[in-house]
Amino acid sequence: CTQILFAQPWNIANNAEMPSAPDTDPDSVAAPESGYSLTRVINPCAVVTVDGLHFLTDPYLRQQKTLPMNEPIGMRASELPRICAVLGGHGAFDHWQIAPLRGHLPPDVPILVAHRGMQRRATRAGFTNVSVVGDEQQVRISSDVTVTVVHGDRVFGRCTNHYVVTGSSGTVYIGTEACSLDPMRRFAQRYPIDVAVLPIDGLTFAGKQL
Secondary structure (H helix, E strand, O other): OOEEEEOOOOEEEOOOOOOOOOOOOHHHHOOOOOOEEEEEEEOOEEEEEEOOEEEEEOOOOOOOOOOOOOOOOOOOHHHOOOEEEEEOOOOOOOOOOOHHHEOOEOOOOOEEEOOHHHHHHHHHOOOOOEEEOOOOOEEEOOOOOEEEEEEOOOEOOEOOEEEEEEEOOEEEEEOOOOOOOHHHHHHHHHOOOOEEEEOOOOOEEOOEEO
């Protein structure tokens, strides 16, 4: 069945009990080669590990002075494990903080983004392997692990991406900007999903929940 995990301050692994609090030791994020694990950082930002490969979603690793989040950030950039790819779903300030990753990730780490504005910001931050990807594109990360792009909602006129990481151990759906669950429902009608990661922070602006 499909399990939807709304944002919670803990790690979850498919072969381990749920700990009572987050652990930001990079070694603790490592997953067995045959398993998957999810380590939430804040809002849409998480470390998703499938078959031993770590993906970083919508990086937000430094608190904004204006419109700060309603919760602390669970991990610093220096505490990240070895990231095999960055999955950028939305270019809004509470999703796309790419500059703080400079010096913590290799410049040529693969970065997938939803539109050229996000690509430009990543390039300005010094990253050289940034690709704009669209609906149903597939990117092979290893012999067993692929990333599939799912077109998300349009937010403030900008397109967004969801991502599906599939490995031998399971399929993880990452709904970066999940204003609607319709994209995930459409995908789930055709392909099985083992676990879904969706953002919830409760941030509001001008009286409207973002």
